[in-house]
Each structure stands twice: as structure tokens, then as C-alpha cells.
Amino acid sequence: MDGGNLLVEFFFGLRARGVPASLHEFTTLLGAMRRGLHFSDMETFYRLARSLLVKDVAQYDAYDQVFAHLFRGVDLPPGIPEEIAAWLENPLPRRELPAELIARLRRLGLDGLLEEFEKRLREQRERHDGGDRWIGTGGTSPFGHGGYHPEGIRVGGAGGGRSAIKVAAERRFRNYRADRTLDVRQIQVALRKLRVLHRHGARDELDLDATIDRTCREGGEIDLVWRAPRRNRLRVLLLLDSGGSMDPFADLVDRLFSAACSMRHFKALDHYYFHNCVYENLYADMWRSRAIPTAKVLAEHDADWRVILVGDASMAPSELLAKWGAIDYRHANDTPGIVWLDRVARHFRKAVWLNPTDESEWRYGTGAAIRRIFPMFRLTVEGIEQAAGAMR
């Protein structure tokens, strides 16, 4: 395999792993390498390519995996594999993509990507008279490479020594993956996607355009026009399962809860608890000592509230489907849980279910039944983002 192919392989490897690297970014990398910014050194190449191709720390882990896989065995110090180096020596025409890349794009049926790229190139050319700077080097001599000068420099960490492959193989960024469960801040970031802006409230914002317009119409007599500011008007109702099977996830749900509470992002946030399934009562506290009729909660929250149910959706079928089926034997419910869930779903325009367990757990059984009533998502960054999208 020659070096060009290896780089192209790398590019497609990243895309296959869900890193949305574009041709634009790939050519930026080629341009930078043509200028010698990788210093013919694998470790520098590792960092250079990452800073140009990967724009999200959640994808650093995928990058590491692809890197470690593809460049295994070519990590012979000192430096970049000879075939890549040789390939880079070949002065490629500035505006052309490597032939291997084009062939590969066509084979994968990604012609659209290529067209879009060419279109952008054309636009750039028209706009800049051919003088855009983002691919080529425009006659700069390659930067000399001779390492860095240690005097007066503070280089952090141990530095050097470890090979790029080893760094990649360590997979230090595993914890940043989006499909992992998450901390409070990550949840907040994900929940922020849940917003709908409306102009609402007191008209206390000067509408400059309208003011000028009206003032002109009045022949210069200043006429101030005010409007309401844009605000997020979403109100959110959290319904949390505090049943025993949720115990392993108590921490996680607690984090979701504290994230949601500490956000001043929503216009209002209410929360209630339930035990395994929603019946005629919801509870104001986790220990279910203060019962509040579900009908009352529904009456107090109109259809515009967005509802997030959090639970593992796993229970005995009778708990969901049968009269008198509630797990607590003192609790005589004359309406099956599924009817109550259905009422909740019908009452609100948008409601979703977040499930901390693995998707395979809700393919069958009560999970599958509840999933037919509420769109169900995993309690992960990705899942919350998808849920937020579904509730907008």
C-alpha cells in the first residue's frame, strides 16, 4: 500500500467510525503536511491530524482507535512511514484531490461529497480570484525542522518518549464518548438543546429598525418602538421512577435531576416520582410519602408542558397490564398502569421516556409495550439529545 492510500484509508476509517471529517478538512491536512507541519514525525502527525480532522472531544476516542489500528506496525521511530513521506514529496497539483481518494469516493457512492467539495472550490475561486489560501502553500518554503529550542521554554508533562501509537492505544479519551453515561454538566449541555424561543413578556426591548422606520415616516419626530425579548418558554415535567430496580441507576438519575434543576434555561420545571409504573397517584418525594393524584397533576399541567419520564420500564407484566397489579400489595389500583401511561401520553403534546438500561432490555416485555406509548431513548448524552430533538 502506498502512502497516499494509507492516508485515504485513515480518512475513510475515521468517517466509518462516525467522525464527520470532511474533504475540506482532509485537504487542509494535506496542505499542512505539504508545508511540513507534521515534521516527518508520527507523534506530531498524530496531533496535527487530530486538531484538523476531529472537532469534538467525544470523537477523540474513535480517532485513537482508528489511528492505533491503521498505523500499527508503521510506528518505526524516528518518524513518518516512508511511503507517506514519499507520497507527500510528490508535488500534487494544488487544487486536485489524490486519485486514490476520488476512486474510493466513487466506489462508496459518495460522489455527492465530491461534488459539494468542488462546488465550494469554485465558489472560493470566484470570490478570491483564485487566491484562497486554505489549501496550498503559495510558495512558502517548507519550515525547517530541527526540533524546538529548549532554552526558556516550558514544555509541560514528560513529553516525548511515548510513541504516537502508544498514546493512541491508551485511549485516554474513552470517557468523553457521547454514548457513555454522563456527568451533570454533560447532561446540562444536552438538555440545552431543548428550547423553543418566543417573543414573550413585557415590551422592553427597543426595536431599532421599526423605530427608524416609524421616525422617518413621522418626518424625523422620534417614535420609539418596543418589543418583547426572545425567551425560552419551555416548561418541563420530570416523572422519575424510584422503584427498587432503579437503585443501580440512582446516582445517574440524581445527576440528571440536579442538572435539570440547576438550569435556568426552562421557564418552569416540576417533578414527581412513581414506583415502577404510573398509577392513579404520583409522589412529591422519593420515599413516596406524599401522594398526589395523577389526575390533579394532569389538570395542573397543560398540554404544552414537555414530559420526560425516567425509568427502566421493567416490571412484571401484571404490574403494567392488570387491574390491582401494582407491586405494592396495599395499593389497590382499579385501573391498569398502561391505561395511566396512555392518559399521560395523550394529555401532553410531547412526552418521552429516558431509560438507563441497555436498549436490548426494552426490545421485549414491558419495555417494548411502554415504548409503543412513549418514544424511548437511552439515558446518555446522545439519548438526551435525541429526546430533546423529539420534544422541540
Next chain:
Amino acid sequence: MTTRKTSAEPPAFDRFRGTERYVASRELRDAVNVAIAIERPLLVKGEPGTGKTVLAEHIAEGLGLELLKWPVKSTSKAVDGLYTYDTVQRLNDARFGDHDVSDIRRYIRLGPLGTAFTASERKVVLIDEIDKGDIEFPNDLLQELDDMAFGIVETGERFTAKHRPVVIITSNSEKELPDPFLRRCVFHYIEFPAPDLMAEIIKVHYPDLSEALMAQAVARFYALRSVDALRKKPSTSELLDWIGVLLRCGVSADALRREIPFVGTLLKKDPDLRAYTAGAIRLPG
């Protein structure tokens, strides 16, 4: 040899090397230098307290250039960074007729980016917390950052940067940034410093700190950070404050082994603090 109009300085990659007071990891230095070399904005993300904002100050200091700061707020508009046109002032002046209002330029004020594009020497521009802006904010900046040029609609003037500024953008990931914007940036995520890098950072701030106290403080700090139940994990800046307090109060390394004095300097959330004092947080080791 061809001369290039955009950079008068001789090409050199390793321009930014950190400064006496800022310890940059190799990764970060490389990312900064790549961004300078290919003249693209550098987008920096990372946990709060990992020095994203001060980075720009130190890049400016390290390169000997002036820094122009642009703190983004939820009400910021992209054009504000280029210039603002004070219509209200002009309207007012027109009404009371005590100023010459025919010259629009009197009412145009350049923003940080506009200043950098029109300056006669190279500047460093910090666009701080870009995610605080409106969702469309980054997209509205694309063209100007690509071209390093802008026009003033009101006067019809157009400026192209003589010296492409070094643009540093920070984000706390409160909002996702649009793809076209990301494509044009060099990206770096500042990792939370590993203990050995942290020791170096501490040394920069407290050169006289004894080895024993340093080792013990760093160990306690990382133990505390490893507790997953915390609402908010302590950051570098909090660690530095804490060590400052320890020094001022003459706490010994030995005392640290038994407890964490002044834990309020490290734990800022009420539930965390309560959990700690109640003994609910058990530190490993």
C-alpha cells in the same frame, strides 16, 4: 523567491512556546502553532478552570502582539465584533442639531475583529465563550474569518486585513457549534492536567512550595476529583487557591494526610460540602 503580502515575519513553526507563567502541554503548543501557521482560528474547549481564556493572553505575550478581547454574550451579534453603528446617537444628534450628522463615520465604532483587520500590525483576537452567543452567531462570522476582510454597509468602505490576526476562540460547549464553522477551525480540547503536569503548573505559581506538601496536596486533590458523586469537581484554579491558603496557614504535609483542611476552597457546591463534612465522601487511598 516570491514575496508574500500577508506575513512579513520569517516563517517559523514553533512561534508559541508558552510563557514563564503558563505551562502548555505539547499538544496545546502544537495546536496553537498549527493555527498560526495555516492562519486559521483555533477553537479551544475544555473543562472550566483549565485556562482557556488566559491562553490567549499568553499567546499574545509569547508572540509579543497586542490582544483584543471579545467576550461573547447571549445578546452579542457577529457584526458587533466588526463594528457598531450608533444610530441612536446619530438620531439624537440629528434631532437636536448640535453635531454634524452627515459624516456617518463619526458614528461607526470598530469592534475587536474590525480593529484587528484594519490594524497596521498583527493582533491576537480572543473570541471568548462563543457558545454564549445566539445559535447563528458562529455562522455569521464565517465569511469574515475566511476572508479576513469586512465591509461597513453604512459607508460602503471595505477593509482587508494587512496582517491576518491570530484568532483564538473558546467554548464551554453550552451549545453545539455549526459544522461549517468547525470545519474552518483548528480544534484542541484542553485535557485536565495529569498529576505531573499539574505539579509543574503549581511550581510556576508557588516556586517555594516544599516537595512533601506538593506531593501530598496533589494526591489529595486528585483523590477528591476521582469521587464521581461530586456535583462539581474542583478545577486547577481552585487547587491553586487551596495551596495558597495551605501555605498562608502553614498547614503541614502530615496534616493533609489526615484530613482536607479548608475543603470549602475546593468544593463549591453545597451538597458536595455537606456530603464531605458528613463523611459520606470517602477518598480512595
